[in-house]
Amino acid sequence: MMRRIFAIAGAELRIALRNRWILIATSLMVLFSLALTFSGSAPTGALGVDLLTVSVASMTTLSVYLVPLLALLMSFDAIAGEVERGALALVLTYPVSRGELLVGKLVSHLVVLSLAVFLGFGIAGLAAWLAGGASGESLAALLRLCWSAVVLGASFLAIGYALSSVARSSSAAAGLAIGVWILFVVLYDLGLLGALVYDGGGFFTRKLFPLLLAANPADAFRIFNLSGAGKVALASGLAGATTGLPTWAVLISMFGWPLAVLALARLALKRVEP
Amino acid sequence: MAAAAESKGDMLDVRNVVKRQGTRETVKDVSLSLRAGERLALLGHNGAGKTTLIRMILGLTRIDGGSISVFGNRPGDGKARRITSYLPESVVFHKSLSGLEQLALFARLAGQPVDECMPLLERVGLSDAAHRRVGTYSKGMRQRLGLAQVLLGRPRLALLDEPTSGLDPISRHDFYGIVDDMAAQGTAVLVSSHALTELEARTDRIAILRAGRLVAMDSLENLRRRAGLPIQIRVKAAEGHAAEVAGSLGGNRMNGCRVELSCLADQKMARLKAITALGDAVADVDVVPPSLEDLYRYYAAGEAGS
Numbered sequence: 001m002m003r004r005i006f007a008i009a010g011a012e013l014r015i016a017l018r019n020r021w022i023l024i025a026t027s028l029m030v031l032f033s034l035a036l037t038f039s040g041s042a043p044t045g046a047l048g049v050d051l052l053t054v055s056v057a058s059m060t061t062l063s064v065y066l067v068p069l070l071a072l073l074m075s076f077d078a079i080a081g082e083v084e085r086g087a088l089a090l091v092l093t094y095p096v097s098r099g100e101l102l103v104g105k106l107v108s109h110l111v112v113l114s115l116a117v118f119l120g121f122g123i124a125g126l127a128a129w130l131a132g133g134a135s136g137e138s139l140a141a142l143l144r145l146c147w148s149a150v151v152l153g154a155s156f157l158a159i160g161y162a163l164s165s166v167a168r169s170s171s172a173a174a175g176l177a178i179g180v181w182i183l184f185v186v187l188y189d190l191g192l193l194g195a196l197v198y199d200g201g202g203f204f205t206r207k208l209f210p211l212l213l214a215a216n217p218a219d220a221f222r223i224f225n226l227s228g229a230g231k232v233a234l235a236s237g238l239a240g241a242t243t244g245l246p247t248w249a250v251l252i253s254m255f256g257w258p259l260a261v262l263a264l265a266r267l268a269l270k271r272v273e274p
Numbered sequence: 275m276a277a278a279a280e281s282k283g284d285m286l287d288v289r290n291v292v293k294r295q296g297t298r299e300t301v302k303d304v305s306l307s308l309r310a311g312e313r314l315a316l317l318g319h320n321g322a323g324k325t326t327l328i329r330m331i332l333g334l335t336r337i338d339g340g341s342i343s344v345f346g347n348r349p350g351d352g353k354a355r356r357i358t359s360y361l362p363e364s365v366v367f368h369k370s371l372s373g374l375e376q377l378a379l380f381a382r383l384a385g386q387p388v389d390e391c392m393p394l395l396e397r398v399g400l401s402d403a404a405h406r407r408v409g410t411y412s413k414g415m416r417q418r419l420g421l422a423q424v425l426l427g428r429p430r431l432a433l434l435d436e437p438t439s440g441l442d443p444i445s446r447h448d449f450y451g452i453v454d455d456m457a458a459q460g461t462a463v464l465v466s467s468h469a470l471t472e473l474e475a476r477t478d479r480i481a482i483l484r485a486g487r488l489v490a491m492d493s494l495e496n497l498r499r500r501a502g503l504p505i506q507i508r509v510k511a512a513e514g515h516a517a518e519v520a521g522s523l524g525g526n527r528m529n530g531c532r533v534e535l536s537c538l539a540d541q542k543m544a545r546l547k548a549i550t551a552l553g554d555a556v557a558d559v560d561v562v563p564p565s566l567e568d569l570y571r572y573y574a575a576g577e578a579g580s
Contacts, residue, residue, distance in 0.1 A: 007382035018370035085366035093332050093360040094383040095352050273335055
């Protein structure tokens with residue numbers, strides 16, 4: 001089983017390397033992270049935190065948009081594209097299960113994503129450290145940002161595979177992926193915001209809102225990074241919004257999403273006639 | 275007919291298989307079997323159900339009636355997949371991988387040693403292009419790469435869907451050479467095609483699908499006999515004897531010295547006797563059996579009174 005998973009992951013990695021996907025994803029992360037680190041360096045003095053702390057706060061906000069987008073771009077074509085090319089039919093005549101195929105692709109895409117995230121945030125973090133100093137606490141926050149961004153990516157990779165299995169064509173899968181991205185990182189928050197304003201501090205605001213926020217993997221990621229470390233929370237101003245939300249709820253959302261959606265993608269893939 | 279699937283050596287046994295797409299039956303009550311080492315040509319126009327039948331045998335698409343057994347295994351289960359190989363009609367490999375890398379991926383998925391790959395690429399004439407990306411390959415080269423993956427691990431059943439459609443005549447010839455070698459090693463080979471050519475005719479049996487129904491399955495000789503298509507006899511009269519020859523034999527006088535006759539197979543000898551009886555008035559005789567094209571058209575167009 002492992003041999004087949006690694007065979008698929010290896011081939012996919014090679015393809016990602018030759019398609020310049022690794023290069024594009026990594027340089028995108030490096031550029032955006034560097035830009036945010038230095039454009040967002042103003043509040044350090046006022047808040048009494050080092051530059052890396054501010055940088056982590058900015059990069060968290062960046063990741064909420066960019067990581068799901070990268071993940072969906074990598075995964076939307078994974079099944080539908082292969083069905084269209086007729087490649088899935090041929091591969092499935094080999095003794096490889098659909099689950100192995102899915103996991104193989106996931107492994108390779110996670111490697112690409114990890115490279116982009118660790119290199120991007122690492123380089124920006126290093127630059128912030130050199131320019132404005134860092135502390136043990138801010139370095140820990142950076143590390144936490146990196147691995148949680150990969151977990152966030154895993155959620156959206158799995159969503160991408162599920163969409164790719166359900167869609168009739170590669171272009172339909174692309175459309176669905178964009179829709180999902182807008183829903184999760186833009187519309188969801190807007191909806192919650194609207195409800196908050198309407199509710200005006202009632203039951204919804206106190207009890208339901210924090211849980212609903214945590215239910216979205218992108219928001220769970222944001223909360224995990226911004227309210228987790230005290231100083232990052234200070235730098236981001238999110239400290240007040242999520243009081244009363246237990247950490248376990250955030251963690252369940254962060255790790256539950258990729259696992260649950262991957263299972264869903266596996267079911268959807270089972271129904272695909274290549 | 276001797277096609278009944280009684281013998282134990284059947285690699286493939288398809289019985290009364292039905293496939294529905296919506297309310298339409300695209301494969302209707304098809305039965306066929308294939309023994310180890312046998313070559314079967316599956317002929318039919320586009321849309322006759324060849325690809326659907328192959329996909330059902332591979333377990334890629336559901337069977338709506340009847341049953342298929344691949345050496346005693348259900349189509350698409352682990353054992354069946356291990357002993358079956360497949361060449362799709364249009365092979366679209368990933369552009370960014372080299373031919374060797376693509377084949378090595380298949381070898382790993384099949385549980386075969388990767389060092390089997392290079393000799394296979396040599397076998398199909400791709401050794402020079404082994405390290406080039408598939409994106410730079412011509413259609414014929416991609417088809418050869420597809421054939422190389424069919425040969426991986428010596429399958430016991432090979433299903434080749436329109437394998438020669440993009441190949442030039444010489445490549446076709448090489449291709450059927452490889453098919454013969456596979457059959458000689460005991461692989462049961464099913465080759466689908468939309469035309470009956472000299473090469474397809476070299477297979478052991480020919481099955482013809484029309485609108486989802488199997489209208490004929492037999493050896494070429496028997497198909498010829500059953501079709502009862504007329505034989506053409508072309509007689510060349512000696513100088514000045516054309517009128518005499520045409521008059522005594524009947525038939526159409528084509529030009530100054532040629533007469534064309536047609537007759538059924540069982541009248542052939544009688545006709546030839548009549549011709550030789552004319553002695554020196556006849557300069558030459560050609561006997562032309564019904565062409566493969568005629569035969570194919572006969573069965574595929576539904577003139578067979580079934």
